[in-house]
Amino acid sequence: MIDLLKKSVEQEIEILREISLFSKRIETASPSEKTLLAEGLEALNSRMRESSRIVIDLLGEIETGIKEKKEVQEIKKPVAYKKETTSTPLPAIEEKKKFLEELDITEGVLKKLRKKEVKEEAEIEEFRKARGYLKLANKFFFKSANDLVKKGYFGALQSELKKSNLNILSETYVAMMMFSTVLSFVLSIFLVIFLLFFDFSFSWPFIGLYTGSLTIRALTIIWLIFVIPISTFFILYLYPSAEKKSISNRINEELPFAVIHMSSISGSGIEPTEIFKIIALGKEYPFLRKEIRKILNQTNIYGYDLVTALNNVSKSTSSPKLAELFTGLSTTISSGGSLSDFFQKRADTMLTDYRLEKEKSIKAAETSMDIYISIVIAAPMILMLLLVMVSVSGIQIGFTPNELTLMTVGGVIFVNFLFLGYLQTKRGLY
16 A cells, blocks of 8 residues: 555656646747647646545555554454555556547657747846946046045935946946046037038038138037037936836836735735745746845845845835835734735725726827827928928928928927837836
8 A cells, every 4th residue: 555655646746747847838838839738737637636636545544554553452452454455546547548638639749848848048137347338437437436426426326226227336327427428528529620610401412511600600509519418417317217217117017916916825824035936036027026036135145034125125116106015014024914915905906006097098198199190290291281382382481392301301200209209208107
């Protein structure tokens, strides 16, 4: 009977291996393969239940035999004990063939599915040594940037960099800002010198020598030397804030579904840290899992307890909703409350907010579509009709029809770029 139990357990282990293999394979399979694999998983689960029932029966018989043996030893009377064996056969080759025939799967297809390897590439993000442009910026301005950061001149920028997950040291980013500003200043000088002696036109040749007064020309373009470097500095200064907002929108998109996932996991009574591990190892929430990994790094590497790690990450995350969730979770853990109830209530609230935000986003998208149609489609058509009328009537307006056509096409291209930039900033809402 012990040998029979051993064989049953070994068979259960083999079935579990096949279930694990099919589960991994189904994630990257095609729709037709997913159907096949799902049916295979159902068959394997059925075999697993049958094998488990056999193991339970064998354990019961062994326990009964041990009790009877003890009773014989206590009474000290020879009692004839007839060893019984289970009448339920193990799922063997015939049963396996039966499952395969039901699923219409041949041994060749089964071996082919087993041979396919599931390749999972985990993204490893870390602070790397500055290379390329950043390395060049550090070479010239790292010392100055380090001194400014130590004096507290870029405190707000440091906070934005942490929340934007750019993985760039604040000193290196400030050095890059200074280097880019100086570089844009030099380029603006060359641009002013070029514009001082050359002029642009909409007719061929597009570039020609400037024939007017150089003094007046210099006074009209000298502002570029100051505007371009200042604009470069402020654009780089505000970029982490814009990136933080974009990431915050993405996290808010994933958060309601992640909380539902956490609620279902916490219902099994699992340790809170294991809940975060499951979310961090999955690929369903690419932006949220970066914040979850911060918690795991603080608990596994720095040795903080979970409550302290939650409070620390809540201060550095870009999403106020996620920060509120971490704060409430740390309070629940500290007070010994029910995690399942906490996640369930938060999931209901976040789903309601998610529906309301989606409705607002749909209305905003409709408005943006109307604006786009009016400006980019209707307006150029009206301008083109006006150009045709001008060219037919012979009215002189200071520009030739070709020049007006180029201006219209250039305006449409410019507006499209502006609209694409607007959509990029709102990508977390649409």
